[in-house]
Amino acid sequence: MTLIYGHRGAKGEAPENTLASFQTCLGHGVRRCELDLHLSRDGELMVIHDPTLKRTTGHRGKVVEHDAAELAGYDARQGGPEWPTPCPIPRLSELFEQCDFEHWQLEVKSASRVRAARTVEAIAELARHHGLTERITVTSGSREVLRALQRLHPQISRGLVAEHAWLDPLKVARHYGCELLALNWTLCSPERLARAQKAGLHVSVWTVNEPALMRRLADFGANSLITDFPGLAVATLAR
Structure with missing residues:
Protein backbone atom coordinates (compact mmCIF):
# COMPACT_ATOMS: atom_id res chain seq x y z
CA MET A 1 0.00 0.00 0.00
CA THR A 2 1.30 3.46 -0.91
CA LEU A 3 1.20 5.88 2.04
CA ILE A 4 0.42 9.60 1.70
CA TYR A 5 2.38 12.50 3.22
CA GLY A 6 1.01 16.04 3.20
CA HIS A 7 3.64 18.38 1.71
CA ARG A 8 4.21 21.31 4.08
CA GLY A 9 0.83 20.25 5.49
CA ALA A 10 -1.61 20.65 2.61
CA LYS A 11 0.26 23.28 0.60
CA GLY A 12 -2.25 23.30 -2.26
CA GLU A 13 -5.19 24.00 0.02
CA ALA A 14 -3.89 26.18 2.86
CA PRO A 15 -0.87 28.43 3.50
CA GLU A 16 2.18 26.15 3.55
CA ASN A 17 3.90 25.13 6.79
CA THR A 18 1.23 26.72 9.01
CA LEU A 19 -0.97 25.15 11.67
CA ALA A 20 -3.96 25.64 9.33
CA SER A 21 -2.16 23.62 6.65
CA PHE A 22 -1.33 20.71 8.97
CA GLN A 23 -4.87 20.69 10.38
CA THR A 24 -6.23 20.59 6.81
CA CYS A 25 -4.01 17.60 6.11
CA LEU A 26 -5.26 15.79 9.23
CA GLY A 27 -8.83 16.69 8.23
CA HIS A 28 -8.41 14.46 5.16
CA GLY A 29 -7.40 11.56 7.40
CA VAL A 30 -3.76 11.88 6.30
CA ARG A 31 -1.63 11.34 9.39
CA ARG A 32 1.80 11.74 7.84
CA CYS A 33 3.39 15.04 6.96
CA GLU A 34 6.52 16.64 5.55
CA LEU A 35 7.75 20.05 6.71
CA ASP A 36 10.82 22.32 6.65
CA LEU A 37 12.85 23.69 9.54
CA HIS A 38 15.10 26.66 10.20
CA LEU A 39 16.55 27.83 13.51
CA SER A 40 15.56 31.26 14.82
CA ARG A 41 18.24 33.62 16.14
CA ASP A 42 17.57 32.36 19.67
CA GLY A 43 17.77 28.70 18.66
CA GLU A 44 14.11 27.63 18.30
CA LEU A 45 12.99 25.37 15.46
CA MET A 46 10.65 27.32 13.18
CA VAL A 47 8.54 25.69 10.47
CA ILE A 48 9.28 27.58 7.27
CA HIS A 49 10.67 26.49 3.91
CA ASP A 50 12.83 29.41 2.78
CA PRO A 51 15.81 30.79 4.72
CA THR A 52 14.28 34.23 4.05
CA LEU A 53 10.89 35.66 5.05
CA LYS A 54 9.89 37.53 1.90
CA ARG A 55 7.93 34.92 -0.09
CA THR A 56 5.57 33.74 2.64
CA THR A 57 5.34 36.75 4.98
CA GLY A 58 6.35 39.80 2.93
CA HIS A 59 8.90 40.75 5.63
CA ARG A 60 12.54 41.35 4.80
CA GLY A 61 15.53 39.48 6.13
CA LYS A 62 16.46 35.94 7.08
CA VAL A 63 14.80 33.63 9.58
CA VAL A 64 18.09 33.39 11.50
CA GLU A 65 18.12 37.17 12.03
CA HIS A 66 14.91 37.12 14.11
CA ASP A 67 13.96 35.65 17.49
CA ALA A 68 11.23 33.01 17.67
CA ALA A 69 8.70 35.29 19.38
CA GLU A 70 9.07 37.82 16.58
CA LEU A 71 8.78 35.16 13.85
CA ALA A 72 5.68 33.69 15.50
CA GLY A 73 4.03 37.11 15.09
CA TYR A 74 4.47 37.15 11.30
CA ASP A 75 1.54 36.15 9.10
CA ALA A 76 2.69 33.50 6.59
CA ARG A 77 -0.30 33.62 4.22
CA GLN A 78 1.42 35.28 1.27
CA GLY A 79 1.91 33.42 -1.99
CA GLY A 80 -0.37 30.52 -1.04
CA PRO A 81 -4.07 29.68 -1.36
CA GLU A 82 -6.36 32.35 0.07
CA TRP A 83 -7.08 31.94 3.76
CA PRO A 84 -9.50 34.02 5.87
CA THR A 85 -7.49 34.31 9.10
CA PRO A 86 -3.84 35.09 9.93
CA CYS A 87 -1.46 32.11 9.84
CA PRO A 88 1.63 32.70 11.99
CA ILE A 89 4.93 30.91 11.37
CA PRO A 90 4.68 28.00 13.82
CA ARG A 91 7.31 26.68 16.18
CA LEU A 92 7.86 22.94 15.71
CA SER A 93 7.01 22.51 19.40
CA GLU A 94 3.49 23.88 18.73
CA LEU A 95 2.88 21.38 15.95
CA PHE A 96 4.18 18.51 18.10
CA GLU A 97 1.69 19.59 20.79
CA GLN A 98 -1.33 20.19 18.54
CA CYS A 99 -1.08 17.76 15.61
CA ASP A 100 -1.30 14.02 16.06
CA PHE A 101 0.69 12.76 13.09
CA GLU A 102 1.88 9.17 13.13
CA HIS A 103 5.01 10.09 11.18
CA TRP A 104 6.85 13.32 10.44
CA GLN A 105 9.44 13.97 7.73
CA LEU A 106 11.42 16.93 9.04
CA GLU A 107 13.51 18.46 6.26
CA VAL A 108 16.58 20.51 7.12
CA LYS A 109 18.07 22.55 4.30
CA SER A 110 21.79 22.93 3.72
CA ALA A 111 23.75 24.29 6.66
CA SER A 112 27.28 24.93 7.85
CA ARG A 113 28.81 22.29 10.08
CA VAL A 114 28.10 24.29 13.25
CA ARG A 115 24.55 25.15 12.21
CA ALA A 116 23.80 21.57 11.15
CA ALA A 117 24.93 20.32 14.57
CA ARG A 118 22.83 22.95 16.40
CA THR A 119 19.74 22.08 14.35
CA VAL A 120 20.16 18.33 14.87
CA GLU A 121 20.63 18.80 18.64
CA ALA A 122 17.48 20.97 18.81
CA ILE A 123 15.41 18.38 16.90
CA ALA A 124 16.67 15.51 19.05
CA GLU A 125 15.88 17.37 22.28
CA LEU A 126 12.39 18.43 21.16
CA ALA A 127 11.48 14.96 19.85
CA ARG A 128 12.68 13.38 23.08
CA HIS A 129 10.72 15.89 25.17
CA HIS A 130 7.50 15.08 23.26
CA GLY A 131 8.14 11.33 23.10
CA LEU A 132 8.24 11.42 19.29
CA THR A 133 11.76 10.15 18.53
CA GLN A 150 25.03 10.14 12.07
CA ARG A 151 27.62 11.50 14.48
CA LEU A 152 25.45 13.06 17.21
CA HIS A 153 22.16 11.14 17.18
CA PRO A 154 22.50 7.90 15.22
CA GLN A 155 19.28 6.62 16.85
CA ILE A 156 17.20 9.14 14.87
CA SER A 157 15.95 7.88 11.52
CA ARG A 158 17.44 9.85 8.61
CA GLY A 159 16.59 10.29 4.97
CA LEU A 160 18.31 11.64 1.88
CA VAL A 161 16.43 14.20 -0.23
CA ALA A 162 17.47 13.53 -3.84
CA GLU A 163 16.57 16.09 -6.47
CA HIS A 164 19.19 15.47 -9.17
CA ALA A 165 20.64 12.28 -10.63
CA TRP A 166 24.24 13.51 -10.93
CA LEU A 167 25.17 11.35 -7.93
CA ASP A 168 23.73 7.90 -7.41
CA PRO A 169 21.15 8.63 -4.68
CA LEU A 170 21.22 5.02 -3.46
CA LYS A 171 24.95 5.13 -2.91
CA VAL A 172 24.73 8.43 -0.99
CA ALA A 173 21.78 7.21 1.10
CA ARG A 174 23.63 4.02 2.04
CA HIS A 175 26.81 5.97 2.86
CA TYR A 176 24.93 8.02 5.49
CA GLY A 177 22.96 5.10 6.89
CA CYS A 178 19.62 6.45 5.68
CA GLU A 179 16.36 4.51 6.07
CA LEU A 180 14.37 6.75 3.76
CA LEU A 181 14.99 8.11 0.28
CA ALA A 182 12.91 11.20 -0.58
CA LEU A 183 13.09 11.07 -4.36
CA ASN A 184 12.01 13.74 -6.83
CA TRP A 185 9.33 12.07 -8.96
CA THR A 186 11.32 12.70 -12.16
CA LEU A 187 14.02 10.36 -10.79
CA CYS A 188 11.59 7.60 -9.87
CA SER A 189 11.91 4.80 -12.42
CA PRO A 190 10.67 1.29 -11.58
CA GLU A 191 14.31 0.10 -11.73
CA ARG A 192 15.63 2.70 -9.26
CA LEU A 193 12.65 2.08 -6.98
CA ALA A 194 13.25 -1.66 -6.96
CA ARG A 195 16.97 -1.20 -6.27
CA ALA A 196 16.30 1.20 -3.40
CA GLN A 197 13.71 -1.08 -1.82
CA LYS A 198 16.03 -4.06 -2.19
CA ALA A 199 18.59 -2.02 -0.23
CA GLY A 200 15.98 -1.62 2.54
CA LEU A 201 15.03 2.00 1.85
CA HIS A 202 11.55 3.45 2.20
CA VAL A 203 11.08 5.48 -1.01
CA SER A 204 9.00 8.64 -0.58
CA VAL A 205 8.34 10.41 -3.91
CA TRP A 206 7.74 14.18 -4.19
CA THR A 207 5.91 16.38 -5.12
CA VAL A 208 3.09 14.39 -6.68
CA ASN A 209 -0.04 16.40 -7.47
CA GLU A 210 -1.56 14.88 -10.64
CA PRO A 211 -3.96 11.93 -10.17
CA ALA A 212 -2.52 10.05 -13.17
CA LEU A 213 1.00 10.39 -11.72
CA MET A 214 -0.22 9.35 -8.27
CA ARG A 215 -1.69 6.17 -9.75
CA ARG A 216 1.40 5.46 -11.85
CA LEU A 217 3.81 5.80 -8.94
CA ALA A 218 1.55 3.70 -6.72
CA ASP A 219 1.51 1.04 -9.45
CA PHE A 220 5.33 1.19 -9.56
CA GLY A 221 5.23 0.33 -5.84
CA ALA A 222 6.41 3.63 -4.29
CA ASN A 223 6.26 3.35 -0.49
CA SER A 224 4.80 6.83 -0.11
CA LEU A 225 3.86 9.98 -2.04
CA ILE A 226 4.39 13.53 -0.81
CA THR A 227 1.63 15.78 -2.16
CA ASP A 228 0.28 19.34 -1.92
CA PHE A 229 -3.24 17.84 -2.14
CA PRO A 230 -3.57 15.07 0.47
CA GLY A 231 -7.38 14.95 0.05
CA LEU A 232 -7.05 14.40 -3.70
CA ALA A 233 -4.42 11.70 -3.10
CA VAL A 234 -6.74 9.86 -0.67
CA ALA A 235 -9.58 9.94 -3.22
CA THR A 236 -7.30 8.94 -6.11
CA LEU A 237 -5.60 6.01 -4.41
CA ALA A 238 -8.89 4.75 -2.95
CA ARG A 239 -10.27 4.25 -6.45
Whole structure:
Protein backbone atom coordinates (compact mmCIF):
# COMPACT_ATOMS: atom_id res chain seq x y z
CA MET A 1 0.00 0.00 0.00
CA THR A 2 1.30 3.46 -0.91
CA LEU A 3 1.20 5.88 2.04
CA ILE A 4 0.42 9.60 1.70
CA TYR A 5 2.38 12.50 3.22
CA GLY A 6 1.01 16.04 3.20
CA HIS A 7 3.64 18.38 1.71
CA ARG A 8 4.21 21.31 4.08
CA GLY A 9 0.83 20.25 5.49
CA ALA A 10 -1.61 20.65 2.61
CA LYS A 11 0.26 23.28 0.60
CA GLY A 12 -2.25 23.30 -2.26
CA GLU A 13 -5.19 24.00 0.02
CA ALA A 14 -3.89 26.18 2.86
CA PRO A 15 -0.87 28.43 3.50
CA GLU A 16 2.18 26.15 3.55
CA ASN A 17 3.90 25.13 6.79
CA THR A 18 1.23 26.72 9.01
CA LEU A 19 -0.97 25.15 11.67
CA ALA A 20 -3.96 25.64 9.33
CA SER A 21 -2.16 23.62 6.65
CA PHE A 22 -1.33 20.71 8.97
CA GLN A 23 -4.87 20.69 10.38
CA THR A 24 -6.23 20.59 6.81
CA CYS A 25 -4.01 17.60 6.11
CA LEU A 26 -5.26 15.79 9.23
CA GLY A 27 -8.83 16.69 8.23
CA HIS A 28 -8.41 14.46 5.16
CA GLY A 29 -7.40 11.56 7.40
CA VAL A 30 -3.76 11.88 6.30
CA ARG A 31 -1.63 11.34 9.39
CA ARG A 32 1.80 11.74 7.84
CA CYS A 33 3.39 15.04 6.96
CA GLU A 34 6.52 16.64 5.55
CA LEU A 35 7.75 20.05 6.71
CA ASP A 36 10.82 22.32 6.65
CA LEU A 37 12.85 23.69 9.54
CA HIS A 38 15.10 26.66 10.20
CA LEU A 39 16.55 27.83 13.51
CA SER A 40 15.56 31.26 14.82
CA ARG A 41 18.24 33.62 16.14
CA ASP A 42 17.57 32.36 19.67
CA GLY A 43 17.77 28.70 18.66
CA GLU A 44 14.11 27.63 18.30
CA LEU A 45 12.99 25.37 15.46
CA MET A 46 10.65 27.32 13.18
CA VAL A 47 8.54 25.69 10.47
CA ILE A 48 9.28 27.58 7.27
CA HIS A 49 10.67 26.49 3.91
CA ASP A 50 12.83 29.41 2.78
CA PRO A 51 15.81 30.79 4.72
CA THR A 52 14.28 34.23 4.05
CA LEU A 53 10.89 35.66 5.05
CA LYS A 54 9.89 37.53 1.90
CA ARG A 55 7.93 34.92 -0.09
CA THR A 56 5.57 33.74 2.64
CA THR A 57 5.34 36.75 4.98
CA GLY A 58 6.35 39.80 2.93
CA HIS A 59 8.90 40.75 5.63
CA ARG A 60 12.54 41.35 4.80
CA GLY A 61 15.53 39.48 6.13
CA LYS A 62 16.46 35.94 7.08
CA VAL A 63 14.80 33.63 9.58
CA VAL A 64 18.09 33.39 11.50
CA GLU A 65 18.12 37.17 12.03
CA HIS A 66 14.91 37.12 14.11
CA ASP A 67 13.96 35.65 17.49
CA ALA A 68 11.23 33.01 17.67
CA ALA A 69 8.70 35.29 19.38
CA GLU A 70 9.07 37.82 16.58
CA LEU A 71 8.78 35.16 13.85
CA ALA A 72 5.68 33.69 15.50
CA GLY A 73 4.03 37.11 15.09
CA TYR A 74 4.47 37.15 11.30
CA ASP A 75 1.54 36.15 9.10
CA ALA A 76 2.69 33.50 6.59
CA ARG A 77 -0.30 33.62 4.22
CA GLN A 78 1.42 35.28 1.27
CA GLY A 79 1.91 33.42 -1.99
CA GLY A 80 -0.37 30.52 -1.04
CA PRO A 81 -4.07 29.68 -1.36
CA GLU A 82 -6.36 32.35 0.07
CA TRP A 83 -7.08 31.94 3.76
CA PRO A 84 -9.50 34.02 5.87
CA THR A 85 -7.49 34.31 9.10
CA PRO A 86 -3.84 35.09 9.93
CA CYS A 87 -1.46 32.11 9.84
CA PRO A 88 1.63 32.70 11.99
CA ILE A 89 4.93 30.91 11.37
CA PRO A 90 4.68 28.00 13.82
CA ARG A 91 7.31 26.68 16.18
CA LEU A 92 7.86 22.94 15.71
CA SER A 93 7.01 22.51 19.40
CA GLU A 94 3.49 23.88 18.73
CA LEU A 95 2.88 21.38 15.95
CA PHE A 96 4.18 18.51 18.10
CA GLU A 97 1.69 19.59 20.79
CA GLN A 98 -1.33 20.19 18.54
CA CYS A 99 -1.08 17.76 15.61
CA ASP A 100 -1.30 14.02 16.06
CA PHE A 101 0.69 12.76 13.09
CA GLU A 102 1.88 9.17 13.13
CA HIS A 103 5.01 10.09 11.18
CA TRP A 104 6.85 13.32 10.44
CA GLN A 105 9.44 13.97 7.73
CA LEU A 106 11.42 16.93 9.04
CA GLU A 107 13.51 18.46 6.26
CA VAL A 108 16.58 20.51 7.12
CA LYS A 109 18.07 22.55 4.30
CA SER A 110 21.79 22.93 3.72
CA ALA A 111 23.75 24.29 6.66
CA SER A 112 27.28 24.93 7.85
CA ARG A 113 28.81 22.29 10.08
CA VAL A 114 28.10 24.29 13.25
CA ARG A 115 24.55 25.15 12.21
CA ALA A 116 23.80 21.57 11.15
CA ALA A 117 24.93 20.32 14.57
CA ARG A 118 22.83 22.95 16.40
CA THR A 119 19.74 22.08 14.35
CA VAL A 120 20.16 18.33 14.87
CA GLU A 121 20.63 18.80 18.64
CA ALA A 122 17.48 20.97 18.81
CA ILE A 123 15.41 18.38 16.90
CA ALA A 124 16.67 15.51 19.05
CA GLU A 125 15.88 17.37 22.28
CA LEU A 126 12.39 18.43 21.16
CA ALA A 127 11.48 14.96 19.85
CA ARG A 128 12.68 13.38 23.08
CA HIS A 129 10.72 15.89 25.17
CA HIS A 130 7.50 15.08 23.26
CA GLY A 131 8.14 11.33 23.10
CA LEU A 132 8.24 11.42 19.29
CA THR A 133 11.76 10.15 18.53
CA GLU A 134 10.33 6.95 16.99
CA ARG A 135 7.91 8.93 14.82
CA ILE A 136 10.31 11.28 13.05
CA THR A 137 12.71 10.97 10.13
CA VAL A 138 15.05 13.91 9.62
CA THR A 139 15.64 14.39 5.90
CA SER A 140 18.14 16.52 4.03
CA GLY A 141 20.00 16.95 0.78
CA SER A 142 22.93 18.32 2.81
CA ARG A 143 25.93 16.13 3.62
CA GLU A 144 26.64 18.27 6.69
CA VAL A 145 23.16 17.62 8.13
CA LEU A 146 23.29 13.86 7.45
CA ARG A 147 26.80 13.70 8.89
CA ALA A 148 25.70 15.55 12.04
CA LEU A 149 22.77 13.16 12.50
CA GLN A 150 25.03 10.14 12.07
CA ARG A 151 27.62 11.50 14.48
CA LEU A 152 25.45 13.06 17.21
CA HIS A 153 22.16 11.14 17.18
CA PRO A 154 22.50 7.90 15.22
CA GLN A 155 19.28 6.62 16.85
CA ILE A 156 17.20 9.14 14.87
CA SER A 157 15.95 7.88 11.52
CA ARG A 158 17.44 9.85 8.61
CA GLY A 159 16.59 10.29 4.97
CA LEU A 160 18.31 11.64 1.88
CA VAL A 161 16.43 14.20 -0.23
CA ALA A 162 17.47 13.53 -3.84
CA GLU A 163 16.57 16.09 -6.47
CA HIS A 164 19.19 15.47 -9.17
CA ALA A 165 20.64 12.28 -10.63
CA TRP A 166 24.24 13.51 -10.93
CA LEU A 167 25.17 11.35 -7.93
CA ASP A 168 23.73 7.90 -7.41
CA PRO A 169 21.15 8.63 -4.68
CA LEU A 170 21.22 5.02 -3.46
CA LYS A 171 24.95 5.13 -2.91
CA VAL A 172 24.73 8.43 -0.99
CA ALA A 173 21.78 7.21 1.10
CA ARG A 174 23.63 4.02 2.04
CA HIS A 175 26.81 5.97 2.86
CA TYR A 176 24.93 8.02 5.49
CA GLY A 177 22.96 5.10 6.89
CA CYS A 178 19.62 6.45 5.68
CA GLU A 179 16.36 4.51 6.07
CA LEU A 180 14.37 6.75 3.76
CA LEU A 181 14.99 8.11 0.28
CA ALA A 182 12.91 11.20 -0.58
CA LEU A 183 13.09 11.07 -4.36
CA ASN A 184 12.01 13.74 -6.83
CA TRP A 185 9.33 12.07 -8.96
CA THR A 186 11.32 12.70 -12.16
CA LEU A 187 14.02 10.36 -10.79
CA CYS A 188 11.59 7.60 -9.87
CA SER A 189 11.91 4.80 -12.42
CA PRO A 190 10.67 1.29 -11.58
CA GLU A 191 14.31 0.10 -11.73
CA ARG A 192 15.63 2.70 -9.26
CA LEU A 193 12.65 2.08 -6.98
CA ALA A 194 13.25 -1.66 -6.96
CA ARG A 195 16.97 -1.20 -6.27
CA ALA A 196 16.30 1.20 -3.40
CA GLN A 197 13.71 -1.08 -1.82
CA LYS A 198 16.03 -4.06 -2.19
CA ALA A 199 18.59 -2.02 -0.23
CA GLY A 200 15.98 -1.62 2.54
CA LEU A 201 15.03 2.00 1.85
CA HIS A 202 11.55 3.45 2.20
CA VAL A 203 11.08 5.48 -1.01
CA SER A 204 9.00 8.64 -0.58
CA VAL A 205 8.34 10.41 -3.91
CA TRP A 206 7.74 14.18 -4.19
CA THR A 207 5.91 16.38 -5.12
CA VAL A 208 3.09 14.39 -6.68
CA ASN A 209 -0.04 16.40 -7.47
CA GLU A 210 -1.56 14.88 -10.64
CA PRO A 211 -3.96 11.93 -10.17
CA ALA A 212 -2.52 10.05 -13.17
CA LEU A 213 1.00 10.39 -11.72
CA MET A 214 -0.22 9.35 -8.27
CA ARG A 215 -1.69 6.17 -9.75
CA ARG A 216 1.40 5.46 -11.85
CA LEU A 217 3.81 5.80 -8.94
CA ALA A 218 1.55 3.70 -6.72
CA ASP A 219 1.51 1.04 -9.45
CA PHE A 220 5.33 1.19 -9.56
CA GLY A 221 5.23 0.33 -5.84
CA ALA A 222 6.41 3.63 -4.29
CA ASN A 223 6.26 3.35 -0.49
CA SER A 224 4.80 6.83 -0.11
CA LEU A 225 3.86 9.98 -2.04
CA ILE A 226 4.39 13.53 -0.81
CA THR A 227 1.63 15.78 -2.16
CA ASP A 228 0.28 19.34 -1.92
CA PHE A 229 -3.24 17.84 -2.14
CA PRO A 230 -3.57 15.07 0.47
CA GLY A 231 -7.38 14.95 0.05
CA LEU A 232 -7.05 14.40 -3.70
CA ALA A 233 -4.42 11.70 -3.10
CA VAL A 234 -6.74 9.86 -0.67
CA ALA A 235 -9.58 9.94 -3.22
CA THR A 236 -7.30 8.94 -6.11
CA LEU A 237 -5.60 6.01 -4.41
CA ALA A 238 -8.89 4.75 -2.95
CA ARG A 239 -10.27 4.25 -6.45
